[in-house]
Amino acid sequence: MPEAILTGAPARTAERAGPAPLMPLAARGLTLEVGGRTLIDGIDLTLAAGRTTMIMGPNGAGKSLLLKLLHGLTPPTAGRIEWGGHPLSPAIVRRQAMVFQKPVLLRRSVAANIDFVLRARSRRDRARRDALLDHVGLLGHAGQPARLLSGGEQQRLALARALATEPEVLFLDEPTASLDPASVLKIEEIVRTARGGGTRIVFVTHDVGQAKRLADDVVFIHRGRVAEHRRADDFFADPASAAARDYLAGRIVV
Amino acid sequence: MQAIGQALALALSLVLSGDGDLLEIVGLSLRVSLSATLVACALGLPLGALLAISRFPGRNAALIVVNALMGLPPVVVGLIVYLHLSRAGPLGFLGLLYTPTAMIIAQTILITPIVAALSRQVLEDLHGEYAEQFRSLCLSRTQTVGALVWDARYSLLTVGLAGFGRAVAEVGAVIIVGGNIDHLTRVMTTAIALETSKGDLPLALALGIVLMVIALGVNALVQGLRMTATRQAYA
Ligand SMILES: Nc1ncnc2c1ncn2[C@@H]1O[C@H](COP(=O)(O)OP(=O)(O)OP(=O)(O)O)[C@@H](O)[C@H]1O
Ligand SMILES: [Mg+2]
Numbered sequence: 457m458p459e460a461i462l463t464g465a466p467a468r469t470a471e472r473a474g475p476a477p478l479m480p481l482a483a484r485g486l487t488l489e490v491g492g493r494t495l496i497d498g499i500d501l502t503l504a505a506g507r508t509t510m511i512m513g514p515n516g517a518g519k520s521l522l523l524k525l526l527h528g529l530t531p532p533t534a535g536r537i538e539w540g541g542h543p544l545s546p547a548i549v550r551r552q553a554m555v556f557q558k559p560v561l562l563r564r565s566v567a568a569n570i571d572f573v574l575r576a577r578s579r580r581d582r583a584r585r586d587a588l589l590d591h592v593g594l595l596g597h598a599g600q601p602a603r604l605l606s607g608g609e610q611q612r613l614a615l616a617r618a619l620a621t622e623p624e625v626l627f628l629d630e631p632t633a634s635l636d637p638a639s640v641l642k643i644e645e646i647v648r649t650a651r652g653g654g655t656r657i658v659f660v661t662h663d664v665g666q667a668k669r670l671a672d673d674v675v676f677i678h679r680g681r682v683a684e685h686r687r688a689d690d691f692f693a694d695p696a697s698a699a700a701r702d703y704l705a706g707r708i709v710v
Numbered sequence: 711m712q713a714i715g716q717a718l719a720l721a722l723s724l725v726l727s728g729d730g731d732l733l734e735i736v737g738l739s740l741r742v743s744l745s746a747t748l749v750a751c752a753l754g755l756p757l758g759a760l761l762a763i764s765r766f767p768g769r770n771a772a773l774i775v776v777n778a779l780m781g782l783p784p785v786v787v788g789l790i791v792y793l794h795l796s797r798a799g800p801l802g803f804l805g806l807l808y809t810p811t812a813m814i815i816a817q818t819i820l821i822t823p824i825v826a827a828l829s830r831q832v833l834e835d836l837h838g839e840y841a842e843q844f845r846s847l848c849l850s851r852t853q854t855v856g857a858l859v860w861d862a863r864y865s866l867l868t869v870g871l872a873g874f875g876r877a878v879a880e881v882g883a884v885i886i887v888g889g890n891i892d893h894l895t896r897v898m899t900t901a902i903a904l905e906t907s908k909g910d911l912p913l914a915l916a917l918g919i920v921l922m923v924i925a926l927g928v929n930a931l932v933q934g935l936r937m938t939a940t941r942q943a944y945a
Contacts, residue, residue, distance in 0.1 A: 529845050550848040560843040563861045572857065576847055621847070 478539045478551055478624050479505035479656055485535035486525055488518075488680075495521055497680035498535070508647070508657040510667040510688070513677035514699075514709040519660045520557055522677060523627045526658070527554050539625075553623035555631045557660075559614035561602040566594055566613055569602045573620045585620070591646060592616040593639075607634040615643060625656045632666065644670060664704060668692055676700045678709065713911070720912035725919055732913070736920055739897040742810055743878040746817035750877075751870050753818075754825030759855050761826070762833035776830070779823035784816075788886030791816040795887065808889040813897070816883040821873040828869040833858050864939035868932045875928045879921065 481503040488496035496518050503509055511519050524530040526537060528544040539548050562569050570585045589595040592612040597605065602613060611631055618626060628647070632640045640663075647670065651657050661667055667674060671688035676697065683697040695701045702709045724732055761773060793799050795807040795815075806812045836858050844854050859866065881899035888895035890904055898917045905914035 524842075527846060529842055546848050549846070552846075554846045556842065560840060562840070562857070573847060576849055576853060 475547075475551070476540050476542065477505065478548060479503065480540070481526065481625075482538045482541075483526065483535065484537075486522075486532050486537065487534035488521060488525060488530065489533045495680050496525060496532070499680070499682050501675065501682060501685065503656070503658070505656065506654075507672035508651055508659060508670050509673050509675060510671035511658065511660045511675045511677060512662070512664075512667060512700075512703070513683070514703060517677040518680040519677050520629050521680075523554065523629055523658065523660060527552055527627050529554075550621075551623065552625040552627065553618035553621045554627040555611070555614045555618045555629060557629040557633070559610045561605075561610055561613060564602060565599050566602050566605065567598040569613060570617055570620050573617050577621055588616040588620055591619075593642065608636060608639055611635060612639065612643065615646065619646075619650060623655060625658065626650060628657065628659045630660050630662065632661070632663065640666065664692075676703070717911035717915055721915035721919060724912060724916040729916070732916055732920070734893065735896050735898055735901050735917060738810065738895070739878060739899075742813045742884070742897060743817060743874055745814045746821060746877045747870055747874040749814070749818045750822040750825045750873050754822045754873075755829050755859070755866065757822075757826040758829030758831075759833055759859065761830040763837050763851070763854060763858070773830070776823050776827045780827050782820060782823065784820055784880040784882030785886065786882075787816055787820045788883035791819065791883070791887045807887060808891060808895055810888070810895060812887040813884045813895060816887045817877040817880070820880060820883055821877050824876060825869055825873045828872060829866055832862050832865045832869060836862050864935045868935055871928050871932050871935075875925060878924060 481501070483499055483501040486496055486499040486501070487494065499522065511522065513519050521530065525532050528537075528549045537544050542548065562572055564572065566589065567585060570588055571580060574580045574585060586595060586598070589598055592615060594605075594609060594613055594616065597609065602610070605613060611634060615628070615631055618628075626647075632643050635643060644666065647657055647659070657670075659670060668688065671691075673686065674688050674691040675685045676683045676691070676695070676699070678697065678699040683699050684691065684695065686696070691700070692704070695704055699709050757776070761769065761776070791812065792807065794801045795804065795812055796802055797807075806815070833855075837854075840854075840858065840861075844857070849857070879899065881903055884895075884897055885900045885903065888897065888900065890896050890900040896904075898921050902914045902917045902921070905911070905917070
């Protein structure tokens with residue numbers, strides 16, 4: 457039962473005769489220049505429905521920026537993005553959620569951080585909030601100030617809060633970067649559950665094992681470009697780009 | 711030296727006995743400055759919020775103006791309000807000159823820029839932190855401002871207290887538009903100025919003591935709020 461509450465998506469699939477599907481995503485010539493530096497350099501990317509895409513690449517490659525562009529938080533300086541054939545709009549962004557690399561938690565209690573999002577979506581519901589907190593193992597911390605949580609707990613709260621909006625697309629920017637091994641597996645389980653409920657997952661990670669466990673396809677970013685975009689099995693068996701080969705072999709890539 | 715010692719003793723006895731004149735003056739001071747603070751917050755907070763989260767042409771100019779107005783000399787504010795409220799002035803028909811209302815108006819003008827500028831800073835800092843998350847949630851402007859004001863409530867309270875502290879301690883504006891009329895527009899600062907020049911040191915000192923206690927109390931309150939906020943890690 458809690459699972460149904462948590463993925464949220466099944467209930468929505470039934471009533472989703474209304475809004476057009478968000479997938480596929482098509483980005484064309486996506487470019488971001490800041491102060492004369494080209495940080496994202498003409499990215500073409502197509503993401504099909506019903507999968508988990510892992511985004512990998514060395515530090516500073518542009519993974520976080522790519523997520524922000526796709527989610528509409530940063531306007532590109534050139535190129536376009538279409539979700540389900542429609543240009544990005546607030547109505548589309550509303551159907552997505554993002555967990556930032558550095559979680560942004562409100563200066564409120566753990567529970568109030570979830571309540572805030574539920575209320576913003578006019579779905580305030582204590583049972584649902586508690587189920588979400590329980591899901592990420594934070595029910596015991598409900599009354600505590602969110603900013604006093606440990607780094608890993610903050611990441612788990614940010615994930616629970618993202619799930620509270622019942623997103624159809626979930627962007628996760630290294631959500632397990634400071635988690636202990638058990639919590640990593642727990643988060644992966646939650647992500648799998650969400651994907652099972654129909655949520656499209658776009659997940660940045662440096663953890664090769666994690667990418668192998670979760671990925672349907674891998675987008676490898678290098679210097680603001682897509683070095684390769686392949687089925688996960690193919691990517692890990694035989695990376696095509698030199699940068700990806702070096703990265704997977706643990707050599708420094710710049 | 712001995713005269714001062716005697717005056718101080720008299721002053722303390724005035725404070726401790728709850729002298730009628732003293733209480734009247736303190737009461738009016740608090741009424742005027744608290745009213746001015748409330749109005750200044752009602753005007754300055756929305757203005758600060760607007761400047762904090764929106765980008766519009768002329769915003770930078772508005773910021774410069776608001777920041778410059780923070781340093782308005784009280785006597786100049788008093789003079790400007792006087793010119794408007796005096797019989798010959800554009801608002802003279804209201805008959806407000808030398809009333810507590812005139813003093814409230816002058817102090818409001820004096821501290822609204824302070825409230826606006828400080829709350830702008832507080833809200834903009836917090837918005838810098840929350841902005842991306844809020845855009846991801848597609849919050850409306852009202853929801854954004856509501857959340858910022860709520861989460862910054864301790865800091866905003868200290869902003870209000872700063873405004874009150876400035877209002878209750880200023881003398882230049884209220885003496886010009888209030889006139890220090892006994893039983894009508896005498897507040898602590900104007901009474902201190904007058905009684906000192908008249909040589910009635912006990913009353914001046916007694917008012918000085920009360921004013922200091924209020925100033926210290928406001929400071930303690932600000933400190934307390936800060937500590938509460940940090941303790942709860944809301945800051
Ligand atoms: N707002 C910005 N202004 C200017 N440069 C930026 C900005 N944001 C990011 N950058 C630069 O863009 C590059 C890519 O940043 P990004 O955060 O996307 O890297 P990343 O691939 O997520 O790296 P990591 O693995 O370390 O998280 C970096 O060199 C960074 O310095
Ligand atoms: Mg990153």
